[in-house]
Amino acid sequence: MTIDTLSEMIKIKSPVNGEELGEVPSLSKEQIDALIEKAETEQKSWAKTPVNQRADLLYKWADLLLQRKEAIGDIITKEVGKPYKASVTEVERTVDFIRYTAEDGLRMDGQLTRSNQFPSDNGSRISMATRKPVGIVLAISPFNYPINLAAAKLAPALVAGNGVVFKPATQGALTGQAMIEALKDAGLPDGLVAFATGRGSVIGDHLVQHPAVHMISFTGSTAVGNDIAKKTTMKSLSFELGGKDPAIVLEDADLDLAAKEIVSGAFSYSGQRCTAIKRVLVLDSVADQLVAKLKERIEGLSVGSPWDNADVVPLIDLKSANFVKELIDDAVAKNAKTVLGGMQIENLIHPTLLDDVTEDMRVAWEEPFGPVLPVIRVSSKEEAIRIANKSEYGLQASLFTENINDAFVVADEIEAGTVQLNGKTQRGPDHFPFLGTKGSGIGEQGIRKSIESMTVTKSVVLNLHE
Ligand SMILES: NC(=O)C1=CN([C@@H]2O[C@H](COP(=O)(O)OP(=O)(O)OC[C@H]3O[C@@H](n4cnc5c(N)ncnc54)[C@H](OP(=O)(O)O)[C@@H]3O)[C@@H](O)[C@H]2O)C=CC1
Numbered sequence: 001m002t003i004d005t006l007s008e009m010i011k012i013k014s015p016v017n018g019e020e021l022g023e024v025p026s027l028s029k030e031q032i033d034a035l036i037e038k039a040e041t042e043q044k045s046w047a048k049t050p051v052n053q054r055a056d057l058l059y060k061w062a063d064l065l066l067q068r069k070e071a072i073g074d075i076i077t078k079e080v081g082k083p084y085k086a087s088v089t090e091v092e093r094t095v096d097f098i099r100y101t102a103e104d105g106l107r108m109d110g111q112l113t114r115s116n117q118f119p120s121d122n123g124s125r126i127s128m129a130t131r132k133p134v135g136i137v138l139a140i141s142p143f144n145y146p147i148n149l150a151a152a153k154l155a156p157a158l159v160a161g162n163g164v165v166f167k168p169a170t171q172g173a174l175t176g177q178a179m180i181e182a183l184k185d186a187g188l189p190d191g192l193v194a195f196a197t198g199r200g201s202v203i204g205d206h207l208v209q210h211p212a213v214h215m216i217s218f219t220g221s222t223a224v225g226n227d228i229a230k231k232t233t234m235k236s237l238s239f240e241l242g243g244k245d246p247a248i249v250l251e252d253a254d255l256d257l258a259a260k261e262i263v264s265g266a267f268s269y270s271g272q273r274c275t276a277i278k279r280v281l282v283l284d285s286v287a288d289q290l291v292a293k294l295k296e297r298i299e300g301l302s303v304g305s306p307w308d309n310a311d312v313v314p315l316i317d318l319k320s321a322n323f324v325k326e327l328i329d330d331a332v333a334k335n336a337k338t339v340l341g342g343m344q345i346e347n348l349i350h351p352t353l354l355d356d357v358t359e360d361m362r363v364a365w366e367e368p369f370g371p372v373l374p375v376i377r378v379s380s381k382e383e384a385i386r387i388a389n390k391s392e393y394g395l396q397a398s399l400f401t402e403n404i405n406d407a408f409v410v411a412d413e414i415e416a417g418t419v420q421l422n423g424k425t426q427r428g429p430d431h432f433p434f435l436g437t438k439g440s441g442i443g444e445q446g447i448r449k450s451i452e453s454m455t456v457t458k459s460v461v462l463n464l465h466e
C-alpha cells in the first residue's frame with residue numbers, strides 16, 4: 001500500500017488484554033503536506049513571539065497535564081501496559097520536564113565575542129551571536145515513554161520558537177493525542193504542531209525526507225535510526241537509540257547494593273527501557289555470591305497486571321515477546337544456565353536470569369527490550385572493559401566498586417555516554433546530559449542540550465570604523 005492511497009484508521013489495542021482502545025488516522029501524503037505547510041506558516045509568527053510568552057504556554061501546558069495526570073496515566077497503562085503508578089509518575093516527570101524547559105528557555109542567551117581575542121586583531125569588530133529556532137522540528141517518539149519522550153522533544157522545540165511535526169509511536173498515539181489536547185487547551189497557536197499519525201513504516205520516509213523539516217529528533221531503535229540517517233540529507237539529527245548497558249561488578253563491590261540496583265535497573269517496566277541494564281559483567285571471585293543475591297531479589301518481583309502495579313508485565317506485543325524468547329532459547333541451547341524464569345505465556349515473559357552466558361550467545365550482544373538478564377563471568381576488570389566495549393551500543397554503563405581509583409579508571413575506559421558509579425543506569429534527572437555513543441545515538445539531550453540542538457547561532461557583526 002502506498003501512502004497516497006491511505007485514508008483508513010488504525011485501531012489501537014491493549015497489549016494486556018487485546019481490548020480495542022480507540023483509533024487514529026493513518027494520514028495520507030496530502031494530509032501530512034497540508035499540516036506541515038500550516039506549521040511552517042505558524043512558525044514564522046511563533047518565532048517572533050517573545051520567549052516569555054512561549055514559556056507561558058509551556059507553564060500552562062504543564063499545569064493542565066498535572067490536573068489530568070490520572071486520566072492520562074490511565075491511557076498510558078491501557079495503551080502500553082505500563083504499571084499504573086509508573087504511568088502517573090511519567091506524567092508528573094513530564095510536568096517537571098516542561099517547567100524546567102520553560103525556565104531554561106528563558107535563560108538561553110547569546111554570546112558576545114570581540115575580534116581582538118584573536119591574534120593580531122585590532123579589536124574593531126564585535127560578534128553578537130543569538131540563538132534562532134531551526135524552523136520545523138520533526139519529533140518521532142517510541143512507545144515506552146509515550147508522553148515523556150514526546151514532550152521531551154516538543155517542549156524544547158516550542159520554547160525555542162520552532163514549529164513541530166509530531167509523529168508518535170503508533171502504540172502510544174492515544175497518549176500523544178491526550179498530550180496534544182492539553183497543549184491546545186493551554187493556548188497552542190492553531191496549526192503550529194502538526195500531529196502526524198500513521199505507521200512509521202508507511203509515513204516515515206515521507207516525513208524524514210520532507211523538505212520543510214530542518215531537524216529530526218528521534219528516539220527509537222537503532223535499526224530505524226540507521227534507516228532514517230541513510231534517507232535524509234541536510235537536516236540536523238538528534239538520535240537516542242538502543243542500548244546494551246552493562247553492569248560491571250568488581251571484586252570489592254557492595255554486592256547487596258549491586259544486586260538491588262541491577263534488579264531494579266534490569267526489570268522495571270519489564271526491561272522495556274533503553275537504559276535498562278541488559279547484561280552483567282561480574283568478576284569470577286564474586287560471581288556466585290552476586291548470582292545468589294540477584295536470584296533472591298528477582299524471586300521477589302511480582303508478575304502480572306499493570307493495574308496491580310506488577311513489576312513484570314506483558315510486553316508491548318507478541319512479536320517482541322517471541323524475540324526475547326528466541327534470545328533465551330539460543331543462550332540455553334549454547335549451555336547458558338537458566339537460574340530463574342525462561343517461561344513465555346503469550347506476550348508475558350517471566351523474569352529470567354541466565355548465568356554462564358558466553359560471547360557466542362546472541363543475548364550477550366542483542367538488545368532484548370524484555371525481562372531477561374544475562375550474567376557473563378569475567379576474570380579481570382580488563383576483560384570486563386573489553387566485553388563492555390565490544391558492543392555495537394554505547395548508551396550507559398553501571399560500575400560497582402568501593403575503590404574510588406578503579407571507579408574513575410574503569411569509567412574512563414568505558415565507551416558510553418554515561419557511566420553510573422554504584423547506581424543503576426538511568427536517564428534522569430532530565431537536565432543531566434543524556435547521549436549515546438556508537439550505535440546508541442547522535443547528538444546530546446538533557447534539557448539545555450535539547451534546546452541548543454533545536455536552535456542555530458545567528459551572528460550579527462558590528463564593524464567599527466575610526
Ligand atoms: N536511547 C533512548 O533514549 C531510547 C531508545 N529507545 C529504543 O527504542 C526501541 C523501542 O522503541 P520502539 O517504539 O519499538 O522503536 P521503533 O524504532 O520501532 O519506533 C520508534 C518510532 O519510530 C517510528 N518509525 C518506525 N519506522 C520508521 C521509519 N521507517 N521512519 C520513521 N519513523 C519510523 C515508530 O512509528 P510506529 O510506532 O508507527 O512504528 C515510532 O514512532 C528500543 O530499541 C529502545 O532501546 C527507546 C527509548 C529511549
Ligand SMILES: O=C(O)[C@H](O)COP(=O)(O)O
Nearest residue numbers: 145273274275426427428
Ligand atoms: O526510553 C527510555 O528507555 C528512557 O529514555 C530511559 O529513561 P529512564 O532511564 O528514566 O527510564
